[in-house]
Amino acid sequence: MNNFGTYRRPFTFLALALLGSFLLNIGLGSIHIPFSDTLNVIFGGTASNSSWDYIIWNYRMPKAFTALLAGSALALSGLLMQTLFRNPLAGPFVLGISSGASLGAALLIMGSSLLSGILSFGFLNDAALAVAASLGSFLVLLAVVTVASRVKDTMALLIIGLMFGSMTGAIVGILSYFTEAEKLQQFVYWSFGSIGNLSWPQLALLATSVLIGILLSVFAIKSLNTLLLGENYAQSLGINLKRSRYLIIVATGLLAGSVTAFAGPIAFIGLAVPHLTRQVFRTTEHKILVPAVLVYGAILLLLCDVVAQLPRSENVLPINAITSILGAPVVIWLLVRKKRMIF
Amino acid sequence: MKEDTSRHTVLSATDLAIGYKKNKVARHINFALNGGELTAIVGINGIGKSTLLRTMAHMQPPLSGSIEVDRKPLDTYTPQKLSSKISMVLTEPLASKNLSVAELVALGRQPYTNWIGTLTEDDRQKTEEALAALGLASIRKKKCYELSDGQLQRAMIARALAQDTAIILLDEPTTHLDLYHKVQILKLLKSIAHETQKTVVFTTHEIEMAIQLCDKMLLLNGTDNPFGQPCQLIEQGAFEAIFPDDTVTFDGETGTFRIKK
Numbered sequence: 350m351n352n353f354g355t356y357r358r359p360f361t362f363l364a365l366a367l368l369g370s371f372l373l374n375i376g377l378g379s380i381h382i383p384f385s386d387t388l389n390v391i392f393g394g395t396a397s398n399s400s401w402d403y404i405i406w407n408y409r410m411p412k413a414f415t416a417l418l419a420g421s422a423l424a425l426s427g428l429l430m431q432t433l434f435r436n437p438l439a440g441p442f443v444l445g446i447s448s449g450a451s452l453g454a455a456l457l458i459m460g461s462s463l464l465s466g467i468l469s470f471g472f473l474n475d476a477a478l479a480v481a482a483s484l485g486s487f488l489v490l491l492a493v494v495t496v497a498s499r500v501k502d503t504m505a506l507l508i509i510g511l512m513f514g515s516m517t518g519a520i521v522g523i524l525s526y527f528t529e530a531e532k533l534q535q536f537v538y539w540s541f542g543s544i545g546n547l548s549w550p551q552l553a554l555l556a557t558s559v560l561i562g563i564l565l566s567v568f569a570i571k572s573l574n575t576l577l578l579g580e581n582y583a584q585s586l587g588i589n590l591k592r593s594r595y596l597i598i599v600a601t602g603l604l605a606g607s608v609t610a611f612a613g614p615i616a617f618i619g620l621a622v623p624h625l626t627r628q629v630f631r632t633t634e635h636k637i638l639v640p641a642v643l644v645y646g647a648i649l650l651l652l653c654d655v656v657a658q659l660p661r662s663e664n665v666l667p668i669n670a671i672t673s674i675l676g677a678p679v680v681i682w683l684l685v686r687k688k689r690m691i692f
Numbered sequence: 693m694k695e696d697t698s699r700h701t702v703l704s705a706t707d708l709a710i711g712y713k714k715n716k717v718a719r720h721i722n723f724a725l726n727g728g729e730l731t732a733i734v735g736i737n738g739i740g741k742s743t744l745l746r747t748m749a750h751m752q753p754p755l756s757g758s759i760e761v762d763r764k765p766l767d768t769y770t771p772q773k774l775s776s777k778i779s780m781v782l783t784e785p786l787a788s789k790n791l792s793v794a795e796l797v798a799l800g801r802q803p804y805t806n807w808i809g810t811l812t813e814d815d816r817q818k819t820e821e822a823l824a825a826l827g828l829a830s831i832r833k834k835k836c837y838e839l840s841d842g843q844l845q846r847a848m849i850a851r852a853l854a855q856d857t858a859i860i861l862l863d864e865p866t867t868h869l870d871l872y873h874k875v876q877i878l879k880l881l882k883s884i885a886h887e888t889q890k891t892v893v894f895t896t897h898e899i900e901m902a903i904q905l906c907d908k909m910l911l912l913n914g915t916d917n918p919f920g921q922p923c924q925l926i927e928q929g930a931f932e933a934i935f936p937d938d939t940v941t942f943d944g945e946t947g948t949f950r951i952k953k
Contacts, residue, residue, distance in 0.1 A: 435787035571809040575802055577788040578851075585749060586802040586855070587775030633791050636808065 356637055359629055363644045367417075370651040374413045377660040380404060408545070411552050415544040416654045417647040418552075419612045422559045422604040424626075424646025425566055427619030428638060429601045432573045433594065434497065434506055440620030441605035444493055444506075445513035446486045447616075450609035451540060452517040453485025454478060458536045459528040479554060482610030487602040489513050494598060542613035542669035544654060555611045562603035566639060569596045573635040615650070615669055617676025622646045624683050701763065702727050702891045703748065703859055708757035710740055710747045716755055717743050723910050723919045725893065727858065730885040732902035733895045735912030736935060741895035742783070744912065745861050748893070749778050761859065775803040779855035781848045781862040789837035793847050796836060797822050800854030822854035826880065842873035846880070853884065860884070862894035866901075874898060878905050899931065903947045922947075 376387045382404065386396040390405045423441060430439040430446075441447050457478055496509050525533050547555065572593035575583040584590055605619065626641045627633075650672070657671045704724040711717030717740035725731055733741050746752050748759060750766050759766040761777055769777065779800065786796070800822065801815040811819070823829050826846045836844060845865055852860050865881070866874040878898070882905055885892040896902055902909055903922040910919045911930050918930040925931065931942040931949075940949045 432788075568807070571802070571805070571807060574809055575799060577786075577791055578796075578799060579782075579784055579787040581751065581782055581784060582780065584751060584771065585775060585778070585780040586799070587770075587772040588802070589771065627790070633788055633795060 356630060356632075356641075360641070360644075363641065363648070367644050367648050367651075370648045370655070371413055371417065374416060374651045374655055375405060375409045377655055378404070378409055378658055379661065379663055379665070381661055411547050411549060412545045412654070413651065414552055415547050415555065415612060416650045418555055418559050419544055419608045419615060420618055420622075420646035420648070420650025421643040422562060422608045422646075423615060423618040423650070424622035424642040425563065425639065426601045426604040427621075428623040428626075428635075428642045429566060429569070429573070429597050429604075430619070431623055432576055432635070433597045433601075435576070435579070436506065437624070438507055438620070439510075440617075441486075441601070441609075442614070442616045442619060444510035445489045445517065446601065446605045447609050447614040448514040448517040448521075449486040449489025450482040450606050451485070451521055451614055452489070453481035453483070453606075454539055454610060455521045455524050455536055456485070457481040458539065459524045459532050476554060479558070479607055479610040483558070483602060483606030485517075486606035486609065487598075489517065490598050490602050494594065539613045540669075541667035542615045542672075544612045544615075544650075544668055545665065547611060551611060555607055558603050558607035562600045562607070563643070565596055565600035565603070569593060569600060570635045570639060573597070574633075577633055613669065616673045617680070618646055618650055618653075618672055621676045621679045621683075622649060625649075625679070628683075700726060702761070703893070704760050705748075706758050706760075708744075708747070708759060709755040710743050711755055712752075718912055718914045718917065719755075719757075720915065721757070721910075721912070721917050723908075725891050725908065727891055728885055728889040729891060729907040730882045730905065731891070731893045731908040731910065732899075732906040733893065733910045733912060734897070734899050734902060734934070735914075739912045739914055741912055742863050745780075745863050745893070745895055749780055749861055750774055772803065775855070775857075777857050778859045778861060779852035779857040781845075781852050781860070781865055783863045783867070786836055786844075786848075789835065791836050792832070793828055793834055793836065793839070793850075794819070794823065794832040796847055797828070797850045797854050800851040800856075803855065818856055819854050822850040825853060825884070826850040841868045842870075842876065845869065845873075845877055849877070849880065849884075857890070859891045859893070862892070864895050864897070866896060866898055874901065878902075882906075899934070900948050903931075 372387070375391065376382070376384050382396065382401045386401055387405060390396050390402055396402050396405070427440040430441065430444060431437060492513060493506070493510055497506050500506065500509070525536065572583065572588050575586050575588045580590060608615065622642050622645050623638070626638060626645045630637050630641050632638065653671045653675060654668060657666045657668045659666065701724045705721050708721040709716060709719035710721065721744065733744060735741055743752070747754050750769070761769065798811060798815070798819045801811060801818060802809065804815060805811060823832055826849055828847055828850055831839070831843065836847065839847065849862070849865070862881070866877050869877065878901055881892050881894060884890060903926070906922060908920065909922050909925055911917060911925065911934060913933060918925055918928060926944045926947060929944070938952065940951055942949055
């Protein structure tokens with residue numbers, strides 16, 4: 350019963366907030382660049398100091414775009430999971446999807462001594478990392494879904510997700526125990542989550558998989574809405590359950606998997622953003638929710654990144670720590686305020 | 693009641709056996725349901741009422757025998773096609789109680805909408821009609837978690853009505869409701885069946901109410917499963933055999949059960 354028109358005002362507000370946080374994200378960093386110069390560079394001009402040009406184009410812009418893509422993708426994958434599993438606590442992190450991606454990345458980084466000749470550092474390696482992490486998240490997701498089709502209880506599903514999470518964690522642990530210090534360090538840095546290390550070609554790769562994921566989600570909108578009734582009702586409404594389930598899973602795997610591959614595991618965005626979005630857009634219609642979580646997630650991660658940079662200081666905090674520190678209280682607050690989380 | 697010439701068999705079963713591979717629940721089920729009739733399926737717990745309903749909706753296969761919808765075998769329908777023939781109201785809770793009543797009812801239009809689920813003018817109108825028919829227009833904006841059990845059940849029936857199917861199957865639509873709301877729901881079902889010429893089938897434990905309200909009844913007992921008009925079934929003495937006779941007896945005069953002292 351809802352259409353875009355009803356929500357023009359919140360969408361306009363979100364769009365402005367997105368623009369604002371994007372500019373803020375580019376404008377702030379360890380080196381002070383006057384805001385007028387920043388704007389100048391963004392809109393095609395040059396800054397009064399040529400090194401600022403370089404910083405903005407090759408460091409801050411890719412980072413801001415990564416935050417934008419990663420935030421959107423994680424938020425959308427959280428929404429997909431919550432609707433698919435009919436569980437307000439579902440999200441890429443909770444269901445072990447991020448751990449799956451970690452496992453894939455760990456196998457590649459730390460297990461690569463076995464294939465060391467093949468992998469040279471460069472574009473191919475990044476692509477391989479993305480593929481490995483995406484594959485890892487797919488596999489865990491498939492395992493969770495297989496078990497989920499046998500247990501109807503949604504609580505059990507979360508526990509299964511947690512179990513898969515600790516299992517993959519254990520395998521990662523064993524791998525780290527036997528690996529060389531240098532590779533271990535590489536993996537640990539990856540697991541902190543960082544959105545600041547992507548080059549433009551890597552960014553293009555991330556953008557492609559995220560866009561495909563978003564496109565698949567758009568095709569899943571109708572079945573997502575129907576799934577709000579429950580699987581039996583969805584079936585009685587002529588929805589091909591198996592096909593829509595796989596569509597949603599592939600989309601989630603692409604979104605969460607590729608982001609985790611490039612930016613490391615980033616917690617809570619996927620879980621918290623759909624709930625925050627539902628507070629603003631009081632609807633369950635996925636035609637509204639999908640674009641809304643995309644924008645909301647981007648804003649949130651851009652702002653988290655602003656905090657993580659500790660503007661004007663030399664230090665940068667791991668982004669994963671910031672999203673957890675900000676995200677966990679939000680989820681608790683939602684739980685306490687609404688007594689139970691409704692989705 | 694005047695005979696309607698358009699009245700014909702909409703849903704029928706011939707020598708149907710239902711259940712699961714290892715557990716045959718009931719067999720020799722035969723019935724033929726017409727448009728515009730309200731039918732109740734009754735029987736003791738575990739006899740297979742819900743299983744029968746699920747089998748009729750093609751959500752699980754029959755073990756043997758056949759079901760026909762509009763004189764065509766059930767398994768010749770694609771899920772998409774069947775969704776414009778049969779709608780359901782199930783006992784399972786809604787996955788998302790955050791749906792508003794209007795959103796919930798509008799979801800009934802899904803079989804007719806395009807790939808992304810855009811509601812056309814016709815869909816909106818059908819939704820409005822369903823909301824009005826169940827007296828939900830004033831609470832259309834309320835979320836499902838704010839509704840009472842009776843209101844929620846009405847909203848679920850409105851959703852099935854919006855699906856605009858010739859057959860509506862309901863699994864125990866009156867459980868959890870008080871006497872007043874039980875009667876309200878059943879009378880609503882009756883008026884839906886009679887006024888829209890739909891075939892309405894529901895499972896229930898309210899045998900006495902069903903006797904008073906339904907056009908047809910199917911008594912599942914697992915063996916011969918009598919089917920017919922309630923008064924015929926009373927004459928046949930079919931109700932006496934439903935429960936083991938150490939606890940309750942059936943009084944054919946009043947159509948009620950008595951507790952054995």
